[in-house]
Amino acid sequence: PADVEQLGRATWTFLHTTAAYYPERPSPAQRTHMLGLLNSLPVLYPCSHCASHLGECMKANPPDVTGRGSLSRWLCERHNEVNEMLGKEKFDCAKTDERWKDGPAD
Numbered sequence: 001p002a003d004v005e006q007l008g009r010a011t012w013t014f015l016h017t018t019a020a021y022y023p024e025r026p027s028p029a030q031r032t033h034m035l036g037l038l039n040s041l042p043v044l045y046p047c048s049h050c051a052s053h054l055g056e057c058m059k060a061n062p063p064d065v066t067g068r069g070s071l072s073r074w075l076c077e078r079h080n081e082v083n084e085m086l087g088k089e090k091f092d093c094a095k096t097d098e099r100w101k102d103g104p105a106d
């Protein structure tokens with residue numbers, strides 16, 4: 001349904017942007033909060049089949065919250081797993097900052 005798509009776009013925007021601005025060297029508290037945010041998604045995300053699929057993906061590939069670059073890549077890979085499942089094109093994870101932080105170079 002349309003709201004699963006709108007919810008998805010809004011959530012990916014929030015998650016990728018938050019990862020793009022996460023510190024290079026997060027404090028222990030920032031890591032704990034980021035882990036809490038990500039681990040809450042399989043429990044609370046209001047599309048239940050999406051939530052359980054994400055939970056399976058996160059079991060196979062636990063979140064890497066050690067820094068901005070690794071978190072952004074981890075999230076890009078999880079999003080690509082969903083893209084693949086839905087038959088969408090895979091996103092080039094080298095372009096994560098361009099899309100979610102810096103904007104296109106000109």
Ligand code: FAD
Pocket residue numbers: 004005006007008009010011012013016041045049050051053054075076077078079080082083086088090091096099
């Ligand atoms: P979206 O996939 O929403 O992407 C938005 C924008 O992000 C794109 O336009 C592109 O610029 C950028 N982008 C695309 N891929 C990446 C990437 N890998 N890394 C960084 N940026 C990228 N829908 C279902 O039908 N079934 C599901 O099981 C399902 N699970 C989901 C799980 C989660 C955690 C979330 C947040 C969403 C889920 N969705 C699911 C929704 C789905 O992923 C899409 O959000 C929705 O189909 C709308 O797709 P879209 O083509 O507009 O772009």
